Amino acid sequence: MxxxxxxxxxxxxxxxxxxxxxxxxxxxxxxxxxxxxxxxxxxxxxxxxxxxxxxxxxxxxxxxxxxxxxxxxxxxxxxxxxxxxxxxxxxxxxxxxxxxxxxxxxxxxxxxxxxxxxxxxxxxxxxxxxxxxxxxxxALVESSSRVPTRGEFIRGGVIGVIAFLFYIALGGPTYPFALATGVVTALIAAILLRNVSFESTPAIGSALRIAARSAVFVPFLLWEITKANVQFAYVVLHPSLPIDPYLDEVEMAVGSGLSVTAVANAITLTPGTLTVDADGHHLLVHSLNGAAREDLLDGLHEGAVRNLFYGSDAVELSGPGERGDYQPIAGPAAVTDGGESIDGSEFPHDGESIEDDLDSDADTEVPE
Amino acid sequence: MVLSGLTTPLVVLFAAIGVFFTLVAAVGVLRLPDVYSRSHAATKADTLGAGFSIAAAALYFGTAGEIFRAAVLILFVYYTNPTAAHAITRAAYSQGIPVWTTGDDAQEEGQ
Incomplete structure (x- = not known):
């Protein structure tokens, strides 16, 4: 051949x-x-x-x-x-x-x-x-043309309108000079940020759908945040400080920077979980206790964000725990004595996927 | 601005809740064992603490402009708090700072 x-x-x-x-x-x-x-x-x-x-x-x-x-x-x-x-x-x-x-x-x-x-x-x-x-x-091509594309116009326009409305809502000016400065400010924002603020050129249909789904997502998030605080207050004020931290690398079933950011921030704002690092759609998550980790692996945050961006059809996917899309890096069973632990099978100590795995025994600091 | 009969207790209640959760955040930062779990304290309790304090201020002033500004403030606190937590813990992780686990606790007791 x-x-x-x-x-x-x-x-x-x-x-x-x-x-x-x-x-x-x-x-x-x-x-x-x-x-x-x-x-x-x-x-x-x-x-x-x-x-x-x-x-x-x-x-x-x-x-x-x-x-x-x-x-x-x-x-x-x-x-x-x-x-x-x-x-x-x-x-x-x-x-x-x-x-x-x-x-x-x-x-x-x-x-x-x-x-x-x-x-x-x-x-x-x-x-x-x-x-x-x-x-x-x-490619050897002339790239001297500086005419903005249609997408740039749309993105710049959306940013300009939002910036202007924000300016008016925040300051509430009605006299012409303030309106004029508002227009100038919005224009500057639109020109500078047209290729920064959006991942894709906004389309009315999907923007409206996401806005409508936010009406469910935001109260859900606020409720979870409130729960997070009450549970956290209980843990912190409890005399024996009942924490049981884990660190896992979790592969989230969302794509594009915006949805990964939404998952990462939802994780950080909700009970006992904190996003440490992100590499693509792989998140490194610290959980304060087993219950919080369960929520994470059941796809509590992932599901909510999938619903927000992809619609309710997308929620049926099982959580990262069930899919096996996670890799424990540190946890109670992975006792830091070289990996030989009681539940060694539950924590295969080879989680070196994101960065260097944390060095196991010698330099583990025992907190006071 | 004169407070009506109902707003005063609400403002006091919100401010008290805000102060309580901010206090919990401070206690958490002191009591928790490592940088990762302390970041939980700095992000979570603080978020509700700040939220309720700002809500109390919004209720106290009570005008539409102030309420809008307060809502925007809360929104930005909710955006920036997790971002700061990521930045701190990510820096810690890339420096190789180990994660404290209950295993460490057992080791400590065994020694």
Missing amino acids: VRVTGVLVPVNPSRTLSDTITYAAREAAATDGELHLVRTVPGHYVTEAPPADVLAQLEESAEVANGEIDDLVVHTAALGADVYVSGPREHAGLIIEYAEDHDVDRVIVDPSYSLDATAPELYSIERVFRGLPIAYEH
Whole structure:
């Protein structure tokens, strides 16, 4: 079998995308290779199928490539619709996996490629590629055009309106000078933050749905926070200080930065659990006692956030405990004497997934 | 601003609850064994403590503008508190500070 060479282009809407595809198509044709157009899709999990607009985007990109080189073989793929990804590293992982499976030898990156609506300078896949076994190059395209895209206008507009309303609501000015300063302030906010504040260009439908579901989520969270405080007060004021801490790495079934942040903060605000670190959708969670850990592993927080972002269909998923998506790192059974503990089976002491596992015995400080 | 018959006890009650939970937070920071569990104290009890104190202030002033400002204050406390906790514990974890567990306690008693 003759091995064909492959050129891969990660696709995401940008002002230089079609130039990049044209360039990559020419490069692929020059080496008698095939062109792979792939797009990573964060945040569409309920149906486990890529959304229609992503497929349309890929279709359109393939037409651009075929418009340049007629008989070029173009493959398109939407990656990650059935798994949860968050953050540049996990997106890059999907792309690399695809590249390995499809004999790709060159990766050509759009100079203004960004994973989502965030400015590439803040959240760049190149920074991740640099540390990984993959060769990439930038497409040689003119990126001098500074005309804002439609998405930038929408995001900037939404930020501007929110900032202006906030200004008015907070200060309550009605005289013209204050309104004028409000407009100027809102404009500055809109221009500076158009590629920072949103992960995706807001759409009215999904924004309304999320707002409606917040009406359930916020009271739930407030109630859990109140419970957290009462339980915490009991634990702290109890003479024998009944705590039993655990540390677990938990893989949350949510994708995209916003939903991971929501889970992480919900965990921190609710009974006896605290998010220590986040790496993609893997959270490192400290639990003050076994009951709090049960809630966490039963998916109390995860379920609430899934409901908020993905709708009630998404709640039926079992919690991370039942799925086995967690890795104990420290806990009462993992007695810090080298892993030989009474319940050693319950805590396989190999939780070195996020960072260095905590050193076990020698330097364990015994608190006063 | 003259307080009506009902608001005074409510303001006092909210302020008292706020002070109680803030006190619990302080006691928690002192009593808990390590940086991770102390962060629980600093985030949780404080959140309700601040919430009730701000609610008491909003009730005391009672105007729409003050209530809105108080609500925004509470919202920002709820956003920033967990963020600060992540920052502190994450720094601690990356420095390799061990997590205190009841196993450590048993060891201590055994010695």
